[in-house]
Amino acid sequence: MKPAKGKLCSMERKFVYEFQAGSRCLELTVPLLFPVRENPDHLHGRLVLLHNLPCFIEEDLKRALKQFIQEETIKDYDMEADSALEAVKCTEGSSEKLAQAWTEAYTKTTLEYARPEESSWDEDFADVYHDLIHSPASETLLNLEHNYFVSISELISERDVELKKLRERQAAEMNKVMQELGKTLTDQDINLVAAQHFESQQVLENKWANELKQVTTIQKQEYQEWVIKLHQDLKNPNITLSDEIIVQPSQLREPVDARGRIYEEQQQLEESFTIHLGAQLKTMHNLRLLRADMLDFCKHQRNRHSGMKLHRLQTALSLYSSSLCGLVLLVDNRINSYSGIKRDFATVCQECADFHFPQLQEQLEVVQQVVLYARAQSSRKWKLQQESVSRNEEEEEKSKNSDLNQSNMLPGEFYITRHSNLSEIHVVFHLCVDDNVRSGNMTARDPAIMGLRNILKVCCTHDITTITLPLLLVHAMSEEMTIPWCLKRAELVFKCVKGFMMEMASWDGGVSRTVQFLVPQCISEEMFYQLSNMLPQIFRVSSTLTLTSKR
């Protein structure tokens, strides 16, 4: 029965029990593995059964067995504890280290010992805003926001006009110059003019960008101050809302644009489904298939004034609540807003000042920092693992490759931005995809799909209850995306999302959600209905509830 040193490892000990049956003296020896995991009652029952023990010793045996186990367990504990204390005594500085570890654990995890929290402006403002928007003052608040929005859009249209004018002038000038080409001017001169034009365009754009930024910053500051003041005023019952803010009608009307939008809206196709997921316990979810542009969910509809305010109110009410709306945007591996959908999105973001969160550009800068930090972390961890495990040259090479672009993203990774100024969206997931999404043989193991899964997971942990994602994992159609390609891709995404949603039930205990699948505008109506037929086959669509009773 030599105790093993160190860890409380499992060891066998013999339980000896003697008893008398008539004149005979019997001995029962049971090898027991310590620490004992079985229920002693079960063990006892088994012993009696196995050895066919007489019933008159049962009670005594049970008592003896329990006592034996208890005593031996305490011995183990003691030994373990003594050796731990001994170890502290022997090794120099270990008590220091232990105390350090304990202190860290306490200060990091318990309120009593944690460092007091520095109150953050963001969260205080969040509380104040949440209170206000759920009070009668919400009307005023929204009007104010709208007025700010109007002034920004005026500014933007002014910019657009000026830029347009500049471009027209430059085009005319260029035309004139081109005619002179070969006569009085050389290629070099033309290039010079072109460069000049470009420069002046840049200057103008920069000027406007600066102005916009300045205005939005001022607006944001004003707005926040005003909100805080309003909140304080409201707390004081004597003061009634004196300065009602009335919506200023926007001076500019854009008839062309408005008509275009109406036309677009007619083009928007939409179909909704209610599904129940789960084998026995079912959770209800809403699904929607839409043919629309991704950014339609972000843009404010300028022409329909009443409708826009409605959206605003809905979005504003839920901003600090636990039912957020998210959108998945597919981006390339660079974190910026220079090209493609990233640029379009940035433009939409600028249309209205964000009174709660930093501007998109600032958020992206933070993300870049975080990505660098994350890469450093993971490579450090990887190196640590390499040190402990035997070195593998191939893998090392792989890591070198990934070292090349520390600041870039890999497919399947995504960054998150927060917005309060978009029409129906609070959170945007920028999911990195590569050219693989265009290929016809994408599998469920594709990084983009894994990214979707992680996005849904974040939705669970952060109460995002409505999520909009591009069904075909592309924003625009191209030549190679044939009908079979679309059907195959849609089936893959539907099935994967269904799987993830079922998984989600185990993450969050079954919260009802809305998932919106978006297909690009340019898809044919026929195609759309093919897809909308596919959806109920993959998700089991629940039957309609009949309210008329039978018989």
Next chain:
Amino acid sequence: MFPLKDAEMGAFTFFASALPHDVCGSNGLPLTPNSIKILGRFQFLKTMTHPRLCQYIDISRGKHERLVVVAEHYEKNLETLLREQKPISGLKILQIAYEVLQGLEYMNKHGMAHRALAPHNICMDREGHVKLAKFGLYHMTAHGLDVDFPIGYPSYLAPEVIAQGIGKPSDHTQSEKPVPSGPKSDVWSLGIILFELCVGRKLFQSLDISERLKLILTLGYVDDIMTVLAEEHGCLDIIKDLPENALTLLMKCLTFQPSKRPTAAELLCASLFSEMSPLYSPFCKPRSLFSPSLRCADLTLPEDINLLCKDEDTDYLAERSVEEVYYLWCLAGGDLEKELINKEIIRSKPPVCTLPNFLFEDGESFGQRRDRSSLFDDTTVTLSLCQLRNRLKDVPGEAFYPLLEDDQSNLPHSGSANELSAAATLPLIIRERDTEYQLNRIILFDRLLKAYPYKKNQIWKEARVDVPPLVRGMAWAALLGVEGAIQDRYDAIDKDTPIPTDRQIEVDIPRCHQYDELLSSPEGHAKFRCVLKAWVVSHPDLVYWQGLDSLCAPFLYLNFNNEALAYACMSAFIPKYLYNFFLKDNSHVIQEYLTVFSQMIAFHDPELSNHLNEIGFIPDLYAIPWFLTMFTHVFPLHKIFHLWDTLLLGNSSFPFCIGVAILQQLRDRLLANGFNECILLFSDLPEIDIERCVHESINLFCWTPKSATYRQHAQLSKHTTESNGGSRAASHISSDYQDLPKTDLAREPIRLIDLKSEVSPRISAEDLIDLCELTGSGHYKTPTKKTKSSKPKLLVVDIRNSEDFNRGHIPGSINIPFASAFTAEGDLVQGTATATLQSFKGRVIVIVGHMHHIAEFAAHLVKVGYPRVCILDGGINKMKPTGLLTVLSPQI
């Protein structure tokens, strides 16, 4: 559980540590969230009942791995005593120490250590007795493994606890288990606390955490810990003046070496408590319902019974158990999270503010700020009972002590009783949420169950109204007739030795009702394993079929802390409803069952039956999991409970009616669809409205003649004496057809192949006589409506030729000779007799005649859409010996 008395209920909350992203368990399934593990382990704590421990009541899981624990609570604790800043007398110290040790000893006996012993966790009740709080935190978190925060408080940690380190792996790659603390570490903590009480101030207050811990570790180098501590805090004089007993106690507790430190049990026996111990009688747990010893053994009544009802304004609610009060508190609108939010214990940030910035492909997130609201705050919030008391203020005292006379009609009905009977007509869902109603039901059931088995009949009667969810486990056991020393019987079964079925059980358990927190916890899996193995081992003639796990689930869920009862209920349930379904070769049983089922479909819904037969969608394709698991495989637990509340009251043929009722809910979709769609529909059964289903199946059951569901392979009557005796036989719903005494007129077994060939069920001559009330008065007059209300009216159709018919027939029957009944297209030939038949469409139609034609005739009737068609078993010949056949009066 103890009555509430002057205790209060308190709640505290903490977060379980989050799982590492995307790691799978060894079985390839996703890891169980830590909060579920904790929830599973917590259940055992509910059984820890001791006068020195605060009773644990409930645990609930909130969003994002939050747990809220509800336990008995007292506002007063040693901390408040310490705050008074004066030393406490030696005697009082000894009393506190003795009582704490009693609690610790009880815990140690159950293999638990406290680890979080501190003055504010030692509560004092009104009489100044000690109640240990938060004693289960260390147990439920697997020795602190499942939470991020360390358990225990720096000043009170024993040196060996500090030396063993936190043991929490800083990152999840190395999953090294922490070394659990032994029970002796609590003795050290107690020593420190007693020391503080003696000197009247807290120790180590001037030091920060790491200095405190280092100081405790260095105490091992000194000879006299007491003196060093006293000097450190400048209170040497007080220590010197302590009485001998207290000093010895402190010395013993503050022994540095754990091996030399005594355990709680040893200390209790020490001589220094010799004066104390006689004051306390040893605690023995109140006996439960199914204990082998006499429940009333220790019952002592006062000389004068009137003494019991002396005090007029007793708080009746406080006499109810803590568990019941908490349950009612929840019903009366109690919301744990809201209480905690009001007290600012839960302060969650808006989720939009805590989003991460960036995520790797493997799901690791970055840029998320540490949320301060996730920090551990161990404040306990008292749950106010005001709302509940207010709600119940009009409930008269009698409601708390209902009289259990057999004949209830004699009782004077008070106003509230009328109100209750009004409430009884409300939908079940509403009744289950009604505080007053549940209070009355719970008390009634509680008292009835205490009188079980003597009050068995009344339990049956009350269960027919409804079963209160809180006592459902026990009520079901009573309905199933569980009796005897179930614990001993269960213990005697070998559940540890490996058997070949283990592998299958292991595969099935992680797939059985896993949406439920309790059943998906590792603790739940272990219990599942034990109960299933116990059943398999103890039924050598039967085998484990997949589905047994689902069948076990409701019993285990209801009796989570009583495996023996779960096992006993399951063992009683299976022979009653699933007799021989778990034979190694069960095909003949199942085949017969399914055939009877398809006859029942034809009996109740010919149109549906015709359609299903046409597309070849036979019950074998969908109904086996229904019946083999008694619908536990298809429904979530909360629906199973409502379904089984009724099922348990019915006999073994009731499941047929449930099956038909489910089909009826899906009727429109089934009729509209072909084979493939039907298969798909059943592969993922749509939501079923269970209350409607229950009502419908009761209705169907009442329309079904008893002998129609006769099965040759059903359980033969074993205890006829029991079912005949007493008033249970009066309820025809609960008594089985097989239980009735056999006569010549009963149904006789027929071959499966014959049974399959018949579309409509057979009924026995006996049933026919009974239904037509042939023995006495005319059969259409039903003056004794009360007793026969559920019996269907019926029409007997005699299909012999008219000569035979005229020679003698069943009174009231009509004659439609088989040969001329149907046209070539299969329609009924018009005539006076068929007109009568048509007018009876919808009632039970019994086809009588010679055996070889009646089945065919019935099939024809079903084909043209006649519901409730059945045939007489044995044909008219069966009726001949009864002498009930009459000849037509000549005057017609």
